[in-house]
Every structure is written in structure tokens, then in C-alpha cells.
Amino acid sequence: MPAVQQLAGNIIAQRLGKVLDTRVEVDGFQINILNRLSLRGVRVFDKGNDTLLSVGRLKLALTDWFPWQDTIRLYYLSLEDTHLKIQRFDSTWNNAFLDALFRGGSDSAAGKPLKLSLQIIKVSNLSFQRLDYWRGIF
Secondary structure: OHHHHHHHHHHHHHHHHHHHOOOEEEEEEEEOOOOEEEEEEEEEEOOOOOEEEEEEEEEEEEOOOOOOOOEEEEEEEEEEEEEEEEEEOOOOOOOHHHHHHHHOOOOOOOOOOOEEEEEEEEEEEEEEEEEEOOOOEO
């Protein structure tokens, strides 16, 4: 079963990476019920291939969603052991491509904004780094 979970984790990472237009890695996953998913070891990389977001365990519960719908409805999202690092070496922050994706800017992968509807979010053990090498503010 671990080989199947690894394969499914790779498929989830590839699809999520395609939606976010960046590299995503997932160490493992578990499906609890038809609409509940738990991902372990999630890493989202920026365009410079540096880790932007690292999540020890990500749990979510989806409502009914189909690819032709323009909004993804999440009932519940839980992030455990999460590290977020935003940084810049020039005038552009490493998370700017995600901002463009959610705003529907010209850099978004599909050309239209990604719409999420979220009812409950739980975050535990969060660390956040904001490193501004361009201005020298840490």
C-alpha cells in the first residue's frame, strides 16, 4: 500500500503544481471518506526553486466540486507544522506568482482567477519568515 500512496501523492502534487503553476511535492496522503483528504509533507516551491511553504500535515474536506465549476468549495482546511517563507532579492516577492493567480493577473496559469470558498481553517504550529534582502530588512 505505501507504493500506491506514494504514486497517488505524486499525482496530487503534479495536479496541484499545475494549478499553482509551480513545483509541489507531497510525501504521502490518506483518504478518510469520499470528501476528506489528508496530505503529509507538502512543499510548495517558488519560481527560484526555494521552499515557499512547507506543511507537515494538510487536512481538507471538500464539498461537491467538479472541474467545470469556477469555484472550489472547501468546508475545512487544517495546516499543521507549517512554515511560510516569503522573500525577495529585488523588487519582486517570491510569492508574487500566487498573488497573480488568485487575482487573475496576466501570470495566472489558466488566465482567470482561481476562486476558493473556505468555511473553516485551523492552523497549528505556524512559523513565518519575511526576508527582504533587497532593502535589507529582516
